[in-house]
Amino acid sequence: MSNLISLSGAQSSQFLDEEEDDELNVEDFFEKPDSIVFAIDCSSKMLVPDDQGNIPLQIAFQCVQSVLLNKAFNNRSDMIGVLLYGTKQAMNPSNYDHIYILQTLDSPDPGRIKAADDLAKGNNDRFRDEIGSSDEEFPLGNVFWLCSDMFAAAFKRIFLITNEDNPHKDNPSLRGSSLQRAKDLWDMGMRVELFGLDQPDHSFDYSLFYKEMMMLDNENDDVALDSRISSQSAMTGKVEDLLNQVRRKQASKRSNFSIPMHITPELSIGIRGYSIIMEQGRGSYTKVTSSGSMLQEVETVTSYKCADTDQFLADTDVKYFYPFGGKPALFTKDEVLQLRRFDEPHLRILGFKPRSSLQPHHNIASHSYFIYPNEMEYEGSTRTFAALLEAVKDQDKIAIAYLITRRTSAPSMVALLPQTEELGADGVQILPPGFQMIILPYADDIRQVPPSSEAEVTGEQIDALNGIIDDLMVDHRYDPMAYKNPSLQRHYSALQSISLDEPSKDIVDDTIPNQDIIDKAIACHSLSPFQ
């Protein structure tokens, strides 16, 4: 009997989950840790304020602090490192000059966040005393070498923050070796995200050095460049934009599913689905037990017992039933799986409809998905996808499709909305090209409209409301970045202060309406039609 206990404990995962969620499960995909090394230029140029008074280095530390905080709550297993270069002091395992490893690659913790916070706030004692700034020339390649040395995890990215667009301009040998080192990084699967900053009198010029560095393939000249470069176009060079730009990059681009898309019965391509939108929760707590000052994480072991015999159950001892009016309808585990399984994962186009047929209430899933071609499964996917996207867009239509993302997931009916690429005035990509995929409700999911009597609306009411609406119109696209979730902010901030034993700070709630403006707008219009 005793080994049965351990068996059932070990096998509990083989029992079917009663409450299996039909929503697409994305958890699995986010378990692979990401790692980012910030490589921050500390030479004196980085200390020169821009015309807004922003000191680039200080903003760079703000970026570190922001990413550390974000990862601390959202991707605990992701790792961050901070390497400073162009420093007076040196601290690194190879004893290279002018490179100072401020934080080795590790998961964020409260101490590191506080350290970054201090530097970001310009509490510069530590910087002045221990690190310092230097303008002496040293091989930039050493920076890349040390960065590569710091990495261990699956996803490796270097966030390079500098306003020097032409390192080693008078030293071709160092320049060449730095480029070579950067190529090595690429070959090892590391990716450089360059955040080039303008200097007060000089815009960051990619063509001088970094363009070459980012074009690493030794293939012939006609090879297309990949998104390494296009992502650079997302930079504005403005110091004040740096924080936002780093935030946009902090989540690594991982897809939720990679499946075939059947366009005609004979024409299939590869696609990937991404969650560009996904509700970020507070995260659940972990059970711990404290013995003395030691905290230990506790896990829950769930096992099942037969109520009649009081014996532990293995999954082979269990069937599944639904109580149907006093009679159990019994199924074996295989049968239940069979009932849950519909087809191999795929997305199949069923046809096309006018865009206007998609109503606001045709929404059910917790978020939409972004669909982009995947050349790796089917060669020719990109051109075919591009042709489809353009045709659907040109005819102002949407595609209706049938979707199964995983072998055990229930099928959904979806609408594919074409989205053409949109670039801002500064060349920053605002919307990527691809289909936005909306999961449609089934008839089963649409409730009846509760009964209500017919309203009597007057022209005066409409006029008054039209006026108020005009006064309160926001004249740009809704920007999620403008609204932080106040509950999350509160949670983060309180947890931070508890862990660092600091007094708790108030948070700013971006979602509270600007009542002054609203009251003023309303005061301009008579409310008597509504009394």
Place this chain on the structure above:
Amino acid sequence: MANKKATVFILNCGPSMNLIYPGQEVSAYKQGVDVIIDALGEKVLANRKTDLTSVVLSGTQKTDNSLAEKTEGQYLHITSLSPLQQPTYKDLQMVSERPPTAPTDPTADIMDALILAIDMIMNKCKHLKYTKQIVLITDAAEPIDWRDAIEVQEMMNQNEISLVLLGADFDGSGLTKMEDNDPELTAIRELNQKHWAHVVTGDARHKLIGLQEAYTMALGFKVKEVMPVASYRGHLTFSEGLEWNVNMFSYTKPVRAASLKKWSTLPDTILDEPETSSSAQPVTHQVKMVRSFRIKPKEQTGAQEENVDRLDDLDLLAEAGDALPSVDESALEKAYPFGKVLVMITADEEKLLKLETTPSMLILGFYTAANVPRHFYMGPTYLLMAGKIDATKARDGMAALAQSLYEKDVVALVRFVNRVDASPKLGVLSPFFEGGVRCLLFCQVPFSEDYRPFNFSSLDKIKMKSGKVVTENHPLLPTQDMKDQMNQFVRKMDLMDVDGEEMFAPEDNFNPAVWRMNQAIMARALNDSANLPALHPRLQSQTKPPSALVDRSAALIKTMTNTFQVKKINTDKKRTRYGAGKGQEESRSAAHLQPIDAILVQKSTAAATEAGQEPAKRPKVELLSSWFDEEDLM
């Protein structure tokens, strides 16, 4: 909250019900049986304790009903299968297994059955609040004693019982359609139908529906009605002077397939021994969940990445885990992860983590509908309707707002808190019109934390290494032929007019997971060895484009296959590239990473050797894959 219901089904079992009417495949009796099974089956599945039913058969050999017991010699040949109660599978079985009436069977007066049904309902419901309904399935071919009709009608009206008459071969006005040679029968039919029509029109609650129509509906897919329950009662606020009392109701909400419970098979095998099986203890087959707590094995603790590659070691871990001390539930405390560390939180501190909020819906501003992209809509939708306080003002005000939003093609951005201390959500309100109702529809939109705007390469132009931008003549860009054919394809596969009808409107699509599971449950409950049902043809039709469209595009589809020349890539090759990635990388990194000085030396002779060092040209697949993105590690 609970909406109590009492429903009595009366099925006329008289011999005339065995008639198969023109254009029908089964007898009126069989249609009646199926209608009852469908209705009962749905109720049994839903398992609502307050939804009571009974089935009364009129025209049975025997007599078994509560009124006949009291008044001897009356209410003959009427059988109530059960008292008014929550239906069980037995009711279904009794109805489905009862053989059709033989021509020699007696007939009963269906009016007696109706009186019995009213009596059963009133005995059970007394003056409590129930939705009371009698569903009466009959033809009109047998003589009926209409003398009590007025009294019966009054009893129903007074007690707010609605009568749904499913008439076999009644037409809408209650007159016969059947060409009959028997003048006597025709006279009976006409008289009966006239009377029934009179009864049904006697109260707005009553309905007359053709049995055939009801039968078709029972066989088809239909949406279950759900009692609307307000998920928020509060105000929609512009400012102090302008706010309306509102109730919020779910409008779209995912219906999940019935969830199954665990059933222990151990009693079947172990308790088979004679002495135990004779014991009085009834076998339940129930499964108890046993929860215990133990210190998490070190390998799994915290923010290490190790557990990713450790699937193979799962057994080992479990074994190691057993050696770890178990923890008593009372010793458990809460900790929230903060990066690498866990921060233990006391009950007092827990309050600090939560934002205090009060229920409200506040308008922040307005956006043109196009300025809130559709893909920002998150989750199910809700209807905002007038609440109870100042109901008329709220109804009219919100209707005016809906009208105004509609005319200007605008949506409102709101901050919404549905209960005390709930997290605020941002959402948009759009106008919603149905029938005469004008109200607002709420749907959530993302916060900055919910938004990850990834960049993707352009699809209509390619930046070449030389810096040149090309928009044509590239394997990754479509040719004009491709564009033309795809355009034609999109035009041909138009779902708005497939034999005159729109296909795949959400309101017409049914959830295969839900329906197949329900079908399987019902089949298994009534027959232990029933096979799993095949997917219903209607659900099957949702998985493929309509064949009419595919057929008329057949030639184009062929041409497109040739034009686009898409080739499936051998995935085994890919596996090698990724699966082996880790090990390869390490060896590569070791080989590649020489100290910087070594590179400097190398570079000094670079000009001479560079060409020679170039690796052999990679096959095209790999080239494209490296061309694409970094997330391909999954």
